[in-house]
Amino acid sequence: MTADVRTFPDKDAVIAGAAADAAQVLAEAGNGRIDVALTGGSVGTAVTGALASLLTGFDFSRLHLWFSDERYLPTGHPDRNDTQTFKAVSGSALMHASRWHVCVGSESGLSAEDAAAALGKEVQSEAPNFALSFLGVGPDGHVASLFPGLPGVTVTGSGVIAVHDSPKPPPTRLSFTRDLINSSARVWAVLAGAEKAAAAARALGGAATPSESPSGSVAGSDETRWYLDEAAAADL
Numbered sequence: 603m604t605a606d607v608r609t610f611p612d613k614d615a616v617i618a619g620a621a622a623d624a625a626q627v628l629a630e631a632g633n634g635r636i637d638v639a640l641t642g643g644s645v646g647t648a649v650t651g652a653l654a655s656l657l658t659g660f661d662f663s664r665l666h667l668w669f670s671d672e673r674y675l676p677t678g679h680p681d682r683n684d685t686q687t688f689k690a691v692s693g694s695a696l697m698h699a700s701r702w703h704v705c706v707g708s709e710s711g712l713s714a715e716d717a718a719a720a721l722g723k724e725v726q727s728e729a730p731n732f733a734l735s736f737l738g739v740g741p742d743g744h745v746a747s748l749f750p751g752l753p754g755v756t757v758t759g760s761g762v763i764a765v766h767d768s769p770k771p772p773p774t775r776l777s778f779t780r781d782l783i784n785s786s787a788r789v790w791a792v793l794a795g796a797e798k799a800a801a802a803a804r805a806l807g808g809a810a811t812p813s814e815s816p817s818g819s820v821a822g823s824d825e826t827r828w829y830l831d832e833a834a835a836a837d838l
């Protein structure tokens with residue numbers, strides 16, 4: 603499916619645009635439970651923060667929030683994606699979502715494989731039907747913690763994997779598989795900056811393999827959108 607590419611003047615406009623559109627998706631979602639997969643990184647976290655301030659009059663008890671990847675560090679560590687997200691949304695009603703499905707922390711003593719399996723079990727038993735998955739994109743084209751050249755991006759099945767030797771610190775991470783990400787109705791990539799331009803062009807060019815371009819290998823079952831600033835869109 604062809605991605606719907608939306609270009610904005612700068613990073614702040616990308617964040618505001620994606621958050622406003624996500625607020626509309628949530629407002630228009632039918633009755634019942636809504637599952638959303640959040641992402642880490644500067645742009646994704648800021649989108650979640652902006653979304654939190656737009657959701658007025660929303661029934662938060664319907665909302666289940668997940669992270670499509672986590673940096674495998676102790677609970678509360680300032681570099682964890684959930685910690686950074688909680689900071690971005692603190693004081694907002696988003697904190698009252700029915701459930702934040704966070705990953706176990708490394709203080710548990712679990713190996714990354716066992717921590718990934720625990721979250722995978724939760725995915726299996728909750729059977730989330732993701733309405734929306736946000737993804738940041740790295741300069742190397744990674745999404746979630748699926749990095750070019752590492753084995754994770756080729757793992758099949760709707761599970762959660764352990765990732766070792768991540769080129770972006772920290773080295774140990776947990777990540778949704780590509781199949782789990784792609785089970786989302788909507789997959790929205792959010793990115794900004796000239797350092798992302800080559801990765802965006804490779805992904806949207808459509809010729810790269812998943813291992814060369816993880817971001818080019820993710821797509822929503824209904825819709826794939828890319829929110830980019832002009833700098834990141836420069837090579838499209």
Ligand SMILES: O=C(O)[C@H](O)[C@@H](O)[C@H](O)[C@H](O)COP(=O)(O)O
Binds near residue numbers: 643644683744746793
């Ligand atoms: O744990 C993480 O860092 C991520 O989830 C990662 O996939 C991130 O979204 C991208 O690296 C983009 O990050 P930026 O928006 O900061 O460039």
